[in-house]
Amino acid sequence: MPVLWLLTLLLALALVGYVLARRRALASAGGNTRNLHSLPSYYGSNAALFVLVPSLLVLALWLVLQPILIGASVRGDIPPEIVSDGSSFGLVMSDVRRLADGLDAAVGQGAMSAEEARATEVNFDDVRAVLGSVGVALGSAVDTNVLRLAQSYRAISATFDMVRTVIVLGLAIAGFLYAYSRTNADFRARNTVERAILAILIVAASIAILTTVGIVLSLIFNTIEFFQLYPASEFFFSTVWSPSFGGGSELGMLPLLWGTLYISLVALLVAVPIGLLSAIYLSEYAGPAVRAFAKPLLELLAGIPTIVYGLFALLTVGPFLVSFFGQDGHLGVNWMGGGTAVMTAGLVMGIMLIPFVSSLSDDIINAVPQSMRDGSFGLGATRSETIKQVVLPAALPGIVGAILLAASRAIGETMIVVLGAGAAARLSLNPFEAMTTVTAKIVSQLTGDSDFASPEALVAFSLGMTLFVITLGLNVFALYIVRKYREQYE
Amino acid sequence: MYDDNHLAERTVTQNDIKISANKVNVHYGESHAIKDVDVAIEDKTVTAFIGPSGCGKSTFLRCINRMNDTIDICRVTGDIRIDNEDIYDRKVDPVQLRAKVGMVFQKPNPFPKSIYDNIAYGPRIHGLARSKADMDEIVEKSLRRGAIWDEVKDRLHAPGTGLSGGQQQRLCIARAVATEPEVLLMDEPCSALDPIATSQVEELIDELRKNYSLVIVTHSMQQAARVSQKTAFFHLGTLVEYGDTGQIFTNPTDERTESYITGRIG
Numbered sequence: 001m002p003v004l005w006l007l008t009l010l011l012a013l014a015l016v017g018y019v020l021a022r023r024r025a026l027a028s029a030g031g032n033t034r035n036l037h038s039l040p041s042y043y044g045s046n047a048a049l050f051v052l053v054p055s056l057l058v059l060a061l062w063l064v065l066q067p068i069l070i071g072a073s074v075r076g077d078i079p080p081e082i083v084s085d086g087s088s089f090g091l092v093m094s095d096v097r098r099l100a101d102g103l104d105a106a107v108g109q110g111a112m113s114a115e116e117a118r119a120t121e122v123n124f125d126d127v128r129a130v131l132g133s134v135g136v137a138l139g140s141a142v143d144t145n146v147l148r149l150a151q152s153y154r155a156i157s158a159t160f161d162m163v164r165t166v167i168v169l170g171l172a173i174a175g176f177l178y179a180y181s182r183t184n185a186d187f188r189a190r191n192t193v194e195r196a197i198l199a200i201l202i203v204a205a206s207i208a209i210l211t212t213v214g215i216v217l218s219l220i221f222n223t224i225e226f227f228q229l230y231p232a233s234e235f236f237f238s239t240v241w242s243p244s245f246g247g248g249s250e251l252g253m254l255p256l257l258w259g260t261l262y263i264s265l266v267a268l269l270v271a272v273p274i275g276l277l278s279a280i281y282l283s284e285y286a287g288p289a290v291r292a293f294a295k296p297l298l299e300l301l302a303g304i305p306t307i308v309y310g311l312f313a314l315l316t317v318g319p320f321l322v323s324f325f326g327q328d329g330h331l332g333v334n335w336m337g338g339g340t341a342v343m344t345a346g347l348v349m350g351i352m353l354i355p356f357v358s359s360l361s362d363d364i365i366n367a368v369p370q371s372m373r374d375g376s377f378g379l380g381a382t383r384s385e386t387i388k389q390v391v392l393p394a395a396l397p398g399i400v401g402a403i404l405l406a407a408s409r410a411i412g413e414t415m416i417v418v419l420g421a422g423a424a425a426r427l428s429l430n431p432f433e434a435m436t437t438v439t440a441k442i443v444s445q446l447t448g449d450s451d452f453a454s455p456e457a458l459v460a461f462s463l464g465m466t467l468f469v470i471t472l473g474l475n476v477f478a479l480y481i482v483r484k485y486r487e488q489y490e
Numbered sequence: 491m492y493d494d495n496h497l498a499e500r501t502v503t504q505n506d507i508k509i510s511a512n513k514v515n516v517h518y519g520e521s522h523a524i525k526d527v528d529v530a531i532e533d534k535t536v537t538a539f540i541g542p543s544g545c546g547k548s549t550f551l552r553c554i555n556r557m558n559d560t561i562d563i564c565r566v567t568g569d570i571r572i573d574n575e576d577i578y579d580r581k582v583d584p585v586q587l588r589a590k591v592g593m594v595f596q597k598p599n600p601f602p603k604s605i606y607d608n609i610a611y612g613p614r615i616h617g618l619a620r621s622k623a624d625m626d627e628i629v630e631k632s633l634r635r636g637a638i639w640d641e642v643k644d645r646l647h648a649p650g651t652g653l654s655g656g657q658q659q660r661l662c663i664a665r666a667v668a669t670e671p672e673v674l675l676m677d678e679p680c681s682a683l684d685p686i687a688t689s690q691v692e693e694l695i696d697e698l699r700k701n702y703s704l705v706i707v708t709h710s711m712q713q714a715a716r717v718s719q720k721t722a723f724f725h726l727g728t729l730v731e732y733g734d735t736g737q738i739f740t741n742p743t744d745e746r747t748e749s750y751i752t753g754r755i756g
């Protein structure tokens with residue numbers, strides 16, 4: 001039975017269980033809800049949980065294990081001679097799986113009968129033609145041997161599916177019977193449901209945490225692997241970045257780190273003053289009408305995908321800057337060779353960060369109690385004196401936190417720098433020169449035609465790790481400052 | 491119930507009018523908070539505003555230094571004059587006005603700065619101190635007048651927000667007197683204070699009366715009777731009765747005043 005059907009059946013069973021258990025609970029209380037320990041719906045939910053939880057758990061486990069087990073048993077049948085010519089067990093296995101899926105599809109669409117699909121004495125070219133007609137194209141390496149393997153794969157799968165259906169349904173029914181037998185007026189269904197909800201919440205939280213841990217671990221392991229192939233001191237302190245996939249590349253991260261920090265700095269120089277001043281205007285000066293339309297408009301900027309900003313950098317800002325600072329530009333300085341430069345990417349990234357800085361600062365400025373402002377106005381201070389001397393100092397830690405969060409976004413930004421900053425790893429102070437960043441190089445190291453075990457590809461992980469440590473540090477620092485600020489008014 | 495003899499004996503000298511209000515109306519959006527209030531507040535006098543909660547005492551007080559300007563939905567009409575100058579005139583700068591008319595708020599609101607900087611805030615803005623020593627002197631004098639000097643003299647650079655509620659209120663009083671206003675508006679300045687601090691603040695009020703005009707909102711009849719020379723009784727946004735404190739407390743003309751003072755409404 002296909003999994004979708006099985007799931008539908010389980011849900012239907014759960015529904016039936018819910019209704020029956022609820023009815024039984026009511027009956028056991030003589031129809032009077034007050035005699036029940038819990039509300040009737042809790043008894044129903046309890047039964048539904050007993051139907052679903054064990055069966056779904058087993059089903060999930062089964063779905064993970066089945067391909068592994070079947071793979072192992074089929075693999076034993078693969079004759080070594082069909083693997084020999086430059087291919088591998090893995091490739092043959094994927095052909096087998098593909099062919100088996102093709103047969104399933106053919107049978108499903110009626111292009112082939114179930115007997116034909118099982119038949120051992122067939123012309124392989126016919127099979128190929130039939131499968132082609134249902135949209136499954138087979139590689140040239142696929143031959144009768146593979147067909148035979150695929151057929152045995154299908155046979156084993158069918159048995160497994162069968163057993164799976166029986167076990168899962170059996171568990172669901174057993175769960176229902178157990179819950180139903182316990183359903184009576186004194187049973188504390190409410191507490192059971194409460195525990196189940198707690199368990200669900202814990203599972204959700206652990207999935208999030210475990211995923212993070214998994215990502216960090218994979219970063220760490222790959223980084224370690226990289227450092228076994230390439231000296232760490234070179235990576236951290238060399239000022240040359242010139243990967244060559246033929247070997248003998250120099251992978252010093254300093255030029256990349258410098259590019260990242262330089263572009264982020266330019267971005268913050270744009271975003272912080274504009275963002276902060278617009279936050280001050282919106283929260284302290286703007287009337288409700290202006291605020292009601294300006295604030296959403298500003299936050300709209302935050303909704304623009306970064307790739308669009310990247311295009312903006314490449315097509316608009318870059319040429320615009322060149323027309324001023326480039327050769328034959330209005331200023332006649334010839335500082336800028338091409339449109340891609342630190343300045344281009346930094347300006348655009350700064351624009352991207354404005355709503356980030358302004359909406360966080362706006363919230364923080366609004367959190368400063370009105371009574372502080374009243375106190376200052378009451379002493380004869382003007383608006384700007386009040387803002388400068390009372391509101392901003394009170395909000396400063398929060399604003400610093402907002403800026404640090406913006407900084408960690410700038411450091412992690414990729415699309416804008418790929419399109420706006422160029423690809424040259426360079427240690428230079430000139431903001432009109434093309435440079436590149438850690439993130440952009442991670443992309444280019446992994447999207448090439450490279451072997452994943454080479455240092456040229458693995459370096460991406462240690463670059464990622466470096467970025468991760470930097471942004472983590474910034475975030476922790478920002479959180480620390482924001483939290484410290486929270487304590488002030490409480 | 492009150493010390494009738496003491497009140498009756500109180501000498502009532504006639505001072506110049508400092509603040510005069512004519513047909514003042516205040517609306518918060520649709521709601522009408524102050525209705526046709528006329529009052530003439532004398533110079534070098536303590537005037538007490540009494541009345542049940544929500545009757546508009548704070549609102550009227552905030553009209554006198556135009557603090558209501560900071561509330562978007564608040565609309566003030568009518569005529570309020572200080573030294574015979576219309577304070578709602580276009581020519582009047584509310585910032586200048588507030589330097590002249592100081593205010594202590596109902597809830598203590600020290601700035602998140604040091605105690606010293608809290609006091610020095612107003613004098614700095616208005617350039618009242620010529621030197622650091624000058625400023626030190628202003629700060630000490632103000633803290634002494636706020637009856638809090640002894641408690642904070644050893645920690646002038648600790649944050650003002652770290653003080654207790656009552657200490658914060660006295661800090662705010664000290665902050666308000668530091669700018670040497672001509673009129674001081676105090677909205678329930680003693681509601682968070684213990685009896686000792688209360689009597690210190692009352693002494694301060696009595697002393698300030700020599701030079702300033704003071705308006706104090708209070709829920710304590712005893713306090714109104716002790717410190718004020720004039721009393722205004724507000725009820726549901728109207729000024730019901732205004733007159734010499736002695737007369738209001740011993741012989742009110744309006745029966746609502748009498749019921750409130752004797753504790754029947756409120």
Ligand SMILES: Nc1ncnc2c1ncn2[C@@H]1O[C@H](COP(=O)(O)OP(=O)(O)OP(=O)(O)O)[C@@H](O)[C@H]1O
Nearest residue numbers: 518523541542543544545546547548549550561596
């Ligand atoms: N900012 C505001 N917005 C809207 N309505 C307000 C505002 N401030 C006060 N009011 C309303 O105006 C009326 C008078 O309020 P006010 O604060 O002047 O009362 P009060 O006499 O000072 O009371 P209390 O003794 O409790 O301090 C009340 O009905 C109140 O709801």
Ligand SMILES: [Mg+2]
Nearest residue numbers: 547548596677
């Ligand atoms: Mg009040």
